[in-house]
Amino acid sequence: MEVQWVGVNPPRLGPPHQAISVIFSILLGMWPSQALEMSVGKTTHMEAVNGSTVMLPCTYASCIGIKNLYFNWQFNDNGTMQKVCDSVIASEGVVPQVKIYRERVEFVGMNDNNNISILLWNITFEDGGEYTCFGRNPKEKFKNHSAVFTLVVVDELKVVDNTVATIIASAVGGAIALLMGFMLLKNFTLFVLSKLEEKNKECLVTSSGIDNTENGLSGSKADSKPTPKKK
Incomplete structure (x- = not known):
């Protein structure tokens, strides 16, 4: 497909080396800025x-x-x-x-x-x-x-007053220590409660077995005796 230029003269690009030199000159002009x-x-x-x-x-x-x-x-x-x-x-x-x-x-x-x-x-x-x-x-x-x-x-260097910084650091440190103590106490409490719950379950199972034995229910010692034969 041939491109036709209407009303204007077609651009002249010149030899390739001229275009490269122009681009190189532009880059050299921009590079030294930094x-x-x-x-x-x-x-x-x-x-x-x-x-x-x-x-x-x-x-x-x-x-x-x-x-x-x-x-x-x-x-x-x-x-x-x-x-x-x-x-x-x-x-x-x-x-x-x-x-x-x-x-x-x-x-x-x-x-x-x-x-x-x-x-x-x-x-x-x-x-x-x-x-x-x-x-x-x-x-x-x-x-x-x-x-x-x-x-x-x-005349002399000012001594920096670190009182406020020390108070802030102490307060932050105290808050962190309190939070860590609370978390440890919480975990310990949960651990104790879980152990108590397991112990209560064991007590309930043992108590149920004792009741069955005393009442002569199925599975108890009372049921284990054989029925006497009639003569």
Whole structure:
């Protein structure tokens, strides 16, 4: 069956390799959207005592690999982003040469397992705030990715009052113990009742046999005597 095009020119698909290259280009354009990911872990908030040393965690992950990955740490100083450190990682496993821009900062990631964490020594109240771990991978056409970690500096860590939790746990434990005790008592009671019922049945059977013997009924000893013969 021949298809006729009315009013329009038939489409030109071109050579097969051109169509494949177009599809491949589209896929490449969509793939990098999730290729690089910066992560500070599941806990993005930390409280630390003034004068202590803390680590700000950050790792990166890429499903297409990296090449000349640029990363940095930035500190949000009342709306102004101040660079803490930065570097370029040439390829996977290469230890970067990190440049530090802020005092009491040490790079401790060493790119081991894609780790680019930093250490803050002898923190002060001025060190509290938001720290952004930033990354840009040329393989993704220089798309930017970042993750934020919040540091709160305090005089002393608050002691968590577990009184309410302890009361709740005790109440729940007591309720469970009471329920288990009730179930054990119930099972024991049912067991005793079943034994008493069996004993009552045995008594009834024995009593019935005794009555039959005394009354000379069929099956008793009175019936077992033979009838004397007449002479």
